[in-house]
Amino acid sequence: MFSSILLVATALDALNVFTFARAQLSITIDSSLQYQHVDGFGISASFQRAQQICGKYGLSPTNRTKVLDLLFSNTTGASLTILRNGIGSANSSSLDYMNSIQPLSPGSPAAAPFYNWDGSDSGQVWLSQVAASYGVKTFAADAWSAPGYMKTNNDDTQGGSLCGVTNTFCTTGDWRQAYADYLVQYLSYYAAAGINVTHVGFVNEPELHERYASMISNSTQSADFLRVLAPTLKAAGLDTKITCCDAAGWKSQARMLAGIQAAGAESLIGVVTSHGYSSPLNGTLNTTLPVWQTEWSDLHGNWTDDWYFNHTAGEGLTWAVTIQKAFTESNISAFIYWQGAEMTGKNTALIRLAGDSYEVSKRLWAMAQFSRFVRPGAVRIDAEGGNEEVHVSAFTNSDGVVTVQVINNSTNATDIELIFDGGKIPASLKSFLTDNENDLTDLGQVTTGNNGTWESTLLARSMLSFVGV
Structure with a gap:
């Protein structure tokens, strides 16, 4: 003391x-x-990280509460206001894959679906409910991929495109409507659990082929699906905003956005979303829609809890400047760090977990300097x-x-x-x-x-x- x-x-x-x-x-x-206007600051706990916070690997209830307070408390923590969940597409939970609510094909796009909901969604339902108890009201759900049987490569990993969009051919047919229905069903499960998912995205880093869940979608193909998803949400009585397209970098998102605008589909989007990995935020995107930075972290640097040492990519001071410039120079409305807490040796999270212990990075306090005092609905x-x-x-x-x-x-x-x-x-x-x-x-x-x-x-x-x- x-x-x-x-x-x-x-x-x-x-x-x-x-x-x-x-x-x-x-x-x-x-x-x-x-x-x-500002929509908030947040984190993700996708790829089964929510289960790590819940205590699957040894975090005790006492320390779990401390970690949650650090993330969401408006008196002792960062008071984050956005949680970004991952919509699963895998038919197993091996490694850290996210389970699909329909892991097996119903047989054809027109066949009656048979969904399989475990009520947990890799711990994300629990974390969403806890976040809501702290006052979080903005929940964004993003799909890294459609289920494999809906795609050209018959796999939810390694790229491939959604069957039915421009320049695709699948012997199984056009899965666009079935995928839209799939996303609406996911939202309904969360609604039944007391969570209003306010934003939904159908693709993540659509320019990349990855060994984990990934799906290729250019601007024309994204516009094709937007024309199906938007009316499907409306028909279901949902006012959930569509986010698009979570490109891996700012330049890629600018190209995606321009193509969607050229295709006449921008009006179907609620929020333009981008990451900062392959190219950092630089200038503004050409849109009047809100723009969110929805995923970014130092993926490669070894864990550091320093505020400042020598200007490395994971230091708190580096992220404080990055966050501030994202608002003042790129006019974003929300900033979402990659993971809130996870077991890691890298700077991918704000808090590092290890058994029943945890370590807080200065990146969390860089976020808190903004998120504690700049609340949803604020204006720059x-x-x-x-x-x-x-x-x-x-x-x-x-x-x-x-x-x-x-x-x-x-x-x-x-x-x-x-x-x-x-x-x-x-x-x-x-x-x-x-x-x-x-x-x-x-x-x-x-x-x-x-x-x-x-x-x-x-x-x-x-x-x-x-x-x-």
């Missing part, structure tokens, strides 16, 4: 050193200039005054609370002042710090400077979130 008090006091002292000095950097926030507002090393963003929540995020990527501390010029002006501000020594540490009230400004010091290699109260 003494060390914790000393840590906070040290951080407070450091931030108050320059209270009465002239700020080196002025940051101006204007809430009257508004940009995109204008924030000016950053430079090559100091990055800024700002948002107004639906309840009127203004939040400002300032990241210092420099080796030097920077004295800053916040100026609210236009729109709502907060009565007071609190600040929260993450760096190598702090995890969203509450630093209390920010000092008021001259002429209604607020003054603080941004420590080297750190991030501050300012919250209007």
Whole structure:
């Protein structure tokens, strides 16, 4: 307890050193200039990772609760608001495959389906229900592939395309309607379990052939299926939004989107989705639809829980900048990290599990600096005054609370002042710090400077979130 008090006091002292000095950097926030709306921040627990969190491999109920609090609590954790589940296509659960709700072909596309629902969905039903108890309301379900018997290669892995779309031929016929019905049935099972799946995707990284569930779909083929899926959802009385197309990289998604637009099918999409692997987010996509970054992580780096060491891809500071630029430069509305928690030696998750122990990465706290204070329904507002090393963003929540995020990527501390010029002006501000020594540490009230400004010091290699109260 003494060390914790000393840590906070040290951080407070450091931030108050320059209270009465002239700020080196002025940051101006204007809430009257508004940009995109925010849908939230989230994670996935697909490929049986939900079962790892549930305790299949030794995580005790006590530590399970701690892990869940770290992910979803709005007082001690990141308060994430989106859960992305995987829609299974495999006929077994070997390795970490996701089970299909219809593992065997009914015989033909027109044959009566026979579904097989185990009520668990690799632990994702349980995790969805737990997330809902924390207040999560946005549930996205994505299919990596259709079941193998619906595809040109008769396998849910190694690519192949959905039978019936342009430039395919299958002796078994056209499976587009059967696949749409399959997805609607999946949604109905979750509804029966008390979970409203708000978004559904029919393909994931459609440009890749992979040894795990994968399905090739170009923009023309995606447009073909959108014309079947959209009316099928409507006929079922569902307002679930269709997401498309979760390309592996930003450039690939831009090409996919352009092709779908050319085919006249963009209006059937609810949210444009992309990953950041093969090409990172760069600029904006040409659409008026909301854009989500739905999967990204450091897939190859060895596990690190560092905030900053030497700018490696898995460090928390790296991800803080990545998240911020995704909103300020690419105008996304949601940011979803790959896995929330899993047994891994890489940086694919925010929390690493090992038996009945867990380790928290600074990537989680980078997410938390945004997700705790930028809530669904917020809108990004204008924030000016950053430079090559100091990055800024700002948002107004639906309840009127203004939040400002300032990241210092420099080796030097920077004295800053916040100026609210236009729109709502907060009565007071609190600040929260993450760096190598702090995890969203509450630093209390920010000092008021001259002429209604607020003054603080941004420590080297750190991030501050300012919250209007």
